[in-house]
Amino acid sequence: MEDPSKSTTSEAHTLSDSVDLDDATRSEMEKAGVIVSSVDWLYNWARSGSVWPLQFGLACCAIEMICSAGSRYDIARFGSEVFRPSPRQADLLIVSGTVTKKMAPQVVRIFNQMPEPKYVIAMGACAISGGPFKQGYNVLKGIDRYIPVDVYIPGCPPRPEAVLHSLMTLQKGIRRQRTLGKGSNNPAYVEGNREYPVPSFSGKDLDPPYNPEVWQPPEKRPNMPEDGCP
Amino acid sequence: MDLLGSGIFKGMAVTLKNFAMTYFDRGRKERLPTVQYPEAGDTVTLFTRNFPFLIYDGEEEVDGMRCVACQICERECPPACIYIVKEKDENGKFVKRPKVFDIDVSVCMGCQICVEVCPFDAIVMDSEFEYSKEDRFGDLLFNRDELLKSNDYYHKIHPEEAQARDANLAAKKAADEAKKKAREEKAAAAAAAKAAAEKEASEKKDSPEASEPVAEEPKAEPAAPSENHAKAESEAKEKPAAEETPVEEPAAATDETEDAKEESSGGSEGKETSEEPEETAGSGEDDEKKAEEGEGVS
Amino acid sequence: MTMESSVVAGSEPTVEPRGFELIEREGLETNLLEVSMGPHHPSTHGVFRMDVKLDGETVTELRPVFGYLHRNHEKLAEDMGYLGSMPFTDRLDYFCSMTNNWAYALAGEKMIDLEVPERAEYVRVIMAELTRLVNHIMLVGFFVNDLGALGTPLLYALREREKILDLFEWASGARMMCNYMRFGGLRNDLPEGWLTKCREVVDAFPYFLDEYEKLLVENEIILVRTQNVGVLKPELAINAGITGPMLRASGVNYDLRKVDAYGVYDRFPFRVPMGEVGDCYDRFMVRILEMRESIKILRQAMDELPEGPIMGEAPRVFKPPAGEIYGRIEGPKGELGFYLVSDGTAKPYRYRVRPPSLVNLTVLEDLCLGHKVADAVVILGSVDIVLGEVDR
Numbered sequence A: 001m002e003d004p005s006k007s008t009t010s011e012a013h014t015l016s017d018s019v020d021l022d023d024a025t026r027s028e029m030e031k032a033g034v035i036v037s038s039v040d041w042l043y044n045w046a047r048s049g050s051v052w053p054l055q056f057g058l059a060c061c062a063i064e065m066i067c068s069a070g071s072r073y074d075i076a077r078f079g080s081e082v083f084r085p086s087p088r089q090a091d092l093l094i095v096s097g098t099v100t101k102k103m104a105p106q107v108v109r110i111f112n113q114m115p116e117p118k119y120v121i122a123m124g125a126c127a128i129s130g131g132p133f134k135q136g137y138n139v140l141k142g143i144d145r146y147i148p149v150d151v152y153i154p155g156c157p158p159r160p161e162a163v164l165h166s167l168m169t170l171q172k173g174i175r176r177q178r179t180l181g182k183g184s185n186n187p188a189y190v191e192g193n194r195e196y197p198v199p200s201f202s203g204k205d206l207d208p209p210y211n212p213e214v215w216q217p218p219e220k221r222p223n224m225p226e227d228g229c230p
Numbered sequence B: 001m002d003l004l005g006s007g008i009f010k011g012m013a014v015t016l017k018n019f020a021m022t023y024f025d026r027g028r029k030e031r032l033p034t035v036q037y038p039e040a041g042d043t044v045t046l047f048t049r050n051f052p053f054l055i056y057d058g059e060e061e062v063d064g065m066r067c068v069a070c071q072i073c074e075r076e077c078p079p080a081c082i083y084i085v086k087e088k089d090e091n092g093k094f095v096k097r098p099k100v101f102d103i104d105v106s107v108c109m110g111c112q113i114c115v116e117v118c119p120f121d122a123i124v125m126d127s128e129f130e131y132s133k134e135d136r137f138g139d140l141l142f143n144r145d146e147l148l149k150s151n152d153y154y155h156k157i158h159p160e161e162a163q164a165r166d167a168n169l170a171a172k173k174a175a176d177e178a179k180k181k182a183r184e185e186k187a188a189a190a191a192a193a194k195a196a197a198e199k200e201a202s203e204k205k206d207s208p209e210a211s212e213p214v215a216e217e218p219k220a221e222p223a224a225p226s227e228n229h230a231k232a233e234s235e236a237k238e239k240p241a242a243e244e245t246p247v248e249e250p251a252a253a254t255d256e257t258e259d260a261k262e263e264s265s266g267g268s269e270g271k272e273t274s275e276e277p278e279e280t281a282g283s284g285e286d287d288e289k290k291a292e293e294g295e296g297v298s
Numbered sequence C: 001m002t003m004e005s006s007v008v009a010g011s012e013p014t015v016e017p018r019g020f021e022l023i024e025r026e027g028l029e030t031n032l033l034e035v036s037m038g039p040h041h042p043s044t045h046g047v048f049r050m051d052v053k054l055d056g057e058t059v060t061e062l063r064p065v066f067g068y069l070h071r072n073h074e075k076l077a078e079d080m081g082y083l084g085s086m087p088f089t090d091r092l093d094y095f096c097s098m099t100n101n102w103a104y105a106l107a108g109e110k111m112i113d114l115e116v117p118e119r120a121e122y123v124r125v126i127m128a129e130l131t132r133l134v135n136h137i138m139l140v141g142f143f144v145n146d147l148g149a150l151g152t153p154l155l156y157a158l159r160e161r162e163k164i165l166d167l168f169e170w171a172s173g174a175r176m177m178c179n180y181m182r183f184g185g186l187r188n189d190l191p192e193g194w195l196t197k198c199r200e201v202v203d204a205f206p207y208f209l210d211e212y213e214k215l216l217v218e219n220e221i222i223l224v225r226t227q228n229v230g231v232l233k234p235e236l237a238i239n240a241g242i243t244g245p246m247l248r249a250s251g252v253n254y255d256l257r258k259v260d261a262y263g264v265y266d267r268f269p270f271r272v273p274m275g276e277v278g279d280c281y282d283r284f285m286v287r288i289l290e291m292r293e294s295i296k297i298l299r300q301a302m303d304e305l306p307e308g309p310i311m312g313e314a315p316r317v318f319k320p321p322a323g324e325i326y327g328r329i330e331g332p333k334g335e336l337g338f339y340l341v342s343d344g345t346a347k348p349y350r351y352r353v354r355p356p357s358l359v360n361l362t363v364l365e366d367l368c369l370g371h372k373v374a375d376a377v378v379i380l381g382s383v384d385i386v387l388g389e390v391d392r
């Protein structure tokens, strides 16, 4: 685990620069930052050790997700064995499988219903980009168009160990977050409860095609079609 | 069922027994004890496949690359997640090497079809799976340099398969060498005979023949690997024939239009053969079309 | 049951507004309550939605809503070469990629009259029966999970599944999406030592089944919840085109392994287990019995496995003549068929899958009417659906 106080102070500089404080306040804040970050550390340690996923499966990848909860891979070793059936009790949404255009509004709605702090793992090629079915007319080309995704697991399907690996990646990310105090970079505390507009399915396509708040078409590459969709 | 509830207790006894036995036969394989990933290894076997990578021989990553940028895999990949741009040298000629070779692993479905269709054993499957990333476009698009891995690494992860492939390649190489020798002899003979008047005739006969293997390549059918190898072998045998005339050489790896250009520029060898290139180019294009049809099959 | 969660996670109102209706009963005034179960619901198998109308707790109307996992499999296949669809068939019914491969390969082989070498046929039988074990064991696990036995039976099932998946991974390279069969044979031969390991797994399986049966089949709660629930009459089953274990649980003797005797199935003596009543319990037991028969087939196939090539004389370019073909096999869920129309080019003109789970699902309303809403979940579990196949 990296030293939290170190990273905090270095980042606090840039932050206080932007707020335009005098040196005395800054040093005070740094001091405060150190204190806050150690509370942070405890808080994050506890949070990252008990990420409760939502019991939510979409397609083939869901089976591997269930497998990772089975006794051979045992996700309980990472404190995440409690698959909650209700989004109100879950911290982590594992989008495990193909998100079709008919299903996308429901996924966004489920994300909206989850309480902060909430995290999203896009599991499998389909959830990241549409995967093998990305040329189809009914498959959403990546759930990150509507909700912010924290960790991506490529694979079709990813092995259960890859799910565990993604969980570790997520835990590392959580431990990097600064939660309390002014220098918080945790969207849950900065932005409040994140709710994104639910796209509407008109029978043909989703409206809007993506949520500009969380996703922008990537830089165009020579082999990409005009609309910028990979 | 004698007593109501006895069935439930029987079931409970089973779970209790299972629970108790975990303390006594901990290591028994049938119990499939928990794999202590990541501390104590994982369940990846020597046959696991996940994503493809490119092999290089020897020490030099780029120079030892087996891929010749024939783009068969790009066309065959079902979700179309491979993107290849051929490399050109300073004269604008294509060299047998990809400049850009991208695989979007966020799309790849690990189906192994690219491996089956590759006639040069240049792309194989990796068993690495720890690719969880926080950035989709930056981290999950593997470019050529990330994809290149050494043959030793391949031997480490898939020893049996790698040995089979190496043996196959060696056989191919031996056949190549034999052909080369034969070709050298033939070339010497041809040089002697060059002065003779039948030069054009021999050229005429050579060129269409030579363009054949080029057209053959894209047809590579992802059938049984053994068959594939056999075909690749035969191709390798044919290729030296293509290289016989210097004019034809780039054709082996580049596409047909370029091929035609090369020919017309190289056609200066003999003024009297100036109508030749047209003919070969035409036939080449025909073959290309045929190949285009054929390639959809696989 | 956790109804609330389904309601909050419900979907957009697509049907005409159907509000509360008042029903007059002697003395008691009740409402018809409409509940949308799914598409995200802890006990529906995948993203499947049931619009149920309840009178109290009794189901009076049930409308299944499909399409939440429609992945354009058929349309994509029509735009792809024949072999390119092979990995996509894995993803139809993701528990049974081997049998899906086989059904598709069989259809392709029929198109060009391809002979499959004997060894390949035997290996296919072995793989298909292993797949049947995986599918049925997982079905039973999920089924009792729906009944409320959270955890233990499902975890036992997952453990056994892992052993078989290890075999698949060893032979084909992937745990779930095997992509192992080709037109005319198999992609690669069985690795050395595979058979020994397979024998070990198969030999250990009956012990596990005994234990599992002891755990489940006498359990009073399971008996009460499943017996006489969701009775499917044989006439209805035949009329609706039900196939597979569900049909046999209703007492109709129809198994494509016997009827078509595709592959080398005519060389294996095995019995076809059948139910008498056609309720959920029968459907559950038929699967357990089928696993025992599968083990018999597996043992014999492994003993008789001949040496030889694994790939027939497949043409380099798979371009079938114009025409149409229907190839079918007995998948673990029922008759899985591929209907291919060729116009003589390298791509199919029409590609259609006959998914057993979709057809089996058509009788869901008939099974559920008059039962409690909690039983609807059990009935759905006993039908054995996989949404990848239902919606394609």
Ligand code: SF4
Residues within 6 Å of the ligand: A059, A060, A061, A062, A096, A097, A098, A123, A124, A125, A126, A127, A131, A132, A155, A156, A157, A158, B109, C091
């Ligand atoms: S990524 Fe592959 S395994 Fe996962 S849902 Fe998509 S098709 Fe299925």
Ligand code: SF4
Residues within 6 Å of the ligand: B066, B067, B068, B069, B070, B071, B072, B073, B074, B084, B117, B118, B119, B120, B121, B122, B123
């Ligand atoms: S088929 Fe093989 S040689 Fe040709 S471009 Fe692909 S990897 Fe390279």
Ligand code: SF4
Residues within 6 Å of the ligand: B051, B052, B076, B077, B078, B079, B080, B081, B082, B103, B107, B108, B109, B110, B111, B112, B113, B114, B115
């Ligand atoms: S494994 Fe399949 S999907 Fe992945 S690059 Fe190769 S052909 Fe394409």
